[in-house]
Amino acid sequence: MAFEPAPDDWWKGAVIYQIYPRSYLDTTGNGIGDLRGIAEKLDHVASLGVDAIWISPFVKSPMKDFGYDVADYLAVDPLFGDLQDFRDLLERAHDRGLRVIMDQVLSHTSDQHAWFLESREGRANAKADWYVWADPKPDGGPPNNWLSVFGGSSWQWEPRRSQYYLHNFLREQPDLNYHCPAVQQAVLDTCRFWLDMGVDGFRLDVCTFYAHDAELRDNPPNPDIPEGEAFEFNPYSRQLHIHDIVRPETVTFLERLRALCDGYGGRALLGELNQSEAVRVHREYTAVKRLQLAYGYWLLGAHHVSPGVLREVARDLGHDEDAGWPAWALDNHDFTRAITRLGAEETPDAVTVLMAALACLRGAFCLYQGAELGLPQAELPQDRVVDPYGREFWPAYKGRDGARTPMPWTGDAPSGGFSQVEPWLPVPQAHLERSVAGQDALPGSTLNRLRRFLRWRGEQPALRQGGMEFFETSGEILGFRRILADGALTCAFNLSDAEQVLDLPAAETGPEITGHGFGGIRRGDEIHLPAWGAFFARAAP
Known part of the structure; x- marks a missing residue:
């Protein structure tokens, strides 16, 4: 019999299965996964012995960044279904004892969002200060030296206002102004809408980016530029990001969001942290009455994970009773799959035991779809790359598509049973050879080993809390x-x-x-x- 945590503490030691909806199962024949597809495969998810699913964005979006550019926070994008499809998914998940965490992109919107369309029209309308606007320098240039994660300046000129607006990512993703009380209230109202519907929590995309320095001071240069595939190609790492992100106003807002969630009971906040002072930021953001869980990039970008590395990270984050709770992860939709990154394509057991170890450390464990199969990174030719990050920096960086390809449910169909038509991204042969159906039939497969372990783990209270x-x-x-x-x-x-x-x-x-x-x-x-x-x-x- 599995250990049952207290309802409000279910997130302590939880295993959270991340689903990238575009790539889970297509039930409409358009080559893109959808909410009904997730619902159809919940028995697979439940068989893994996990506690919750985290669903990457599915709300209305022009899909410039595949859902991380929100055009309407309160509507499901037609690609994925409608609100009733999500209600049905919630009910089916809850019937199986699975909680549902919704990905919320609250730092920025799409430039097609009604809020931005109104804000950009002039400096005197009701939403004039809902986004970060600034006058140009005397020479006409951007107001400061801040850079976009996706390349170039993080400022875009808007002729309707004769001002620049801030975008920490694509220019089609303008940043909300968290110094504006009306913005904070609108964001809280958005979250309340989904909490009322029954979601069990939110994964907060890039939540260190919410607030910015109101004085718009320049960032200083970085004297210690990090190495590795995620950094060397991008000038973003050449600055210390002390004014554009990780501002004190952010945690003040997170306390308001936590208070809202606490009013519903048993709701959890999982934050994405990605700042250079990772340990300090983790401790600050997971302090009492802020985030229950947070993850950083310590292991997601690692090319070698040793016992010493795990001990050091765990000790740095803190594992005393009053320390915040980390969420451990080896894979997600933004990083090269661990099997490839760690050089384990021929020895998937090396990653299986790592996942087991992370699931036993104090904290939650995030399991990304396909990791239960030991999927390697997919290699895509340039003409199949759709990720704007990869298209910008190809070939120095080939983007995130290789970790986002469709789930291979069977090995005897070109798209692995994901769709009846050509999928939005190709399914490589190496993935077909590690399909769910194929591994189901093999007692010693990666899938069955992980299932057995996670079910066993669920029966051990000490490993949970x-x-x-x-x-x-x-x-x-x-x-x-x-x-x-x-x-x-x-x-x-x-x-x-x-x-x-x-x-x-x-x-x-x-x-x-x-x-x-x-x-x-x-x-x-x-x-x-x-x-x-x-x-x-x-x-x-």
Whole structure:
């Protein structure tokens, strides 16, 4: 029998399955996934032993950034269905014990949103200050040096007002002005609409971007430019973003949003954090009465994840009783899939054990669609790239499409059972070979191993809500204990391709627990861990 957390605390230690709706299942024959497709596949989701689904944006949008440019916060985009389809999805998810987290893009809108269309018409209308407007410099240039994440200046000229507007992403994504009280109230009203409908929480897209420096001061240069595929091609990383994002007004607004959600009971906020001072920002944003959960990019962009890296990140974020709760993730729609990024295409067990370890650390665990199958990154030719980020920086950066291709439900159809027509992105042969149907039939498949483990994990209260302390290990072994008042769980993971032996007296661990499927066993005072294996034991606290 699975452990049932207190209703208001379900998010503690939750496993959250992220669905990218364009790529889950097409039921309308247009090559794009939809809400009915998600509803049809909820039995697959429930079979994984997860607690909630996070659905990437499905509200009305011109799709310049595939839903992250909102034209109407209160309407479902016709590509995905309508409001009744979402109500049906909510009901079917709740019937299966799955909570539903909705992706909310609150830092900016589409330039087609009615708010912006009114705001841009002049400086005296009712929504004149709903967006970030600024006069040009005397030479006609932008008001400061701020840069867009997607390349170039973050300022776009608007001749109707003879002013620039701020856009931290595409020019078609103008930023809302959180210094305007009416904007904050409108955003809260938007969230209230969906809470009234029954959603269980919100994933807050780029929530460090909400407020900006009202004085519009220049950002200073970055003396320590990070390395890696996500940074070297983009001048954005050459600035320290201390004035355009992570402003104190943002957390003040988050406290208002948290208070709204708390009024409904059992609602959770999951924030996306992506700032250079990641540890400080995580602690600040997950403080009491702010976000319940937040994730950063510590592991999502990593090309190597060792026990030392996991210990360091966990300790930096804090795992004391009064520390905020992280949400661990190896994959999502914005990053190269972990199987490819970590060089594990031939050894998917290396990533399976990493996911198991993250699911056992203090915090929630986010599982991105297709990760349960061990899907590698899809390689797309330039003429199939649709991501504006990739199109801007090709070939130095090939974009995010390779992590967004359709789910392969079967291996015997060109689109993997995703659609009856050509899908919006191609399905590679390597994905067809790892389809859901194919892995369903193999007891030792990545899919079945992860299912078995997550179901087992769901029965362990300490792994859901317990405290955490690390113990000393060597080599490629990660070891820690999760502690609750009525018991502790010892966890050891072998993150290598060779058997490892851990000296740990039985008196220090308690009785061995089986059923998790990772093969570690005790022999006297030694724990023998097979390659990519794990060991668990129960002890008094």
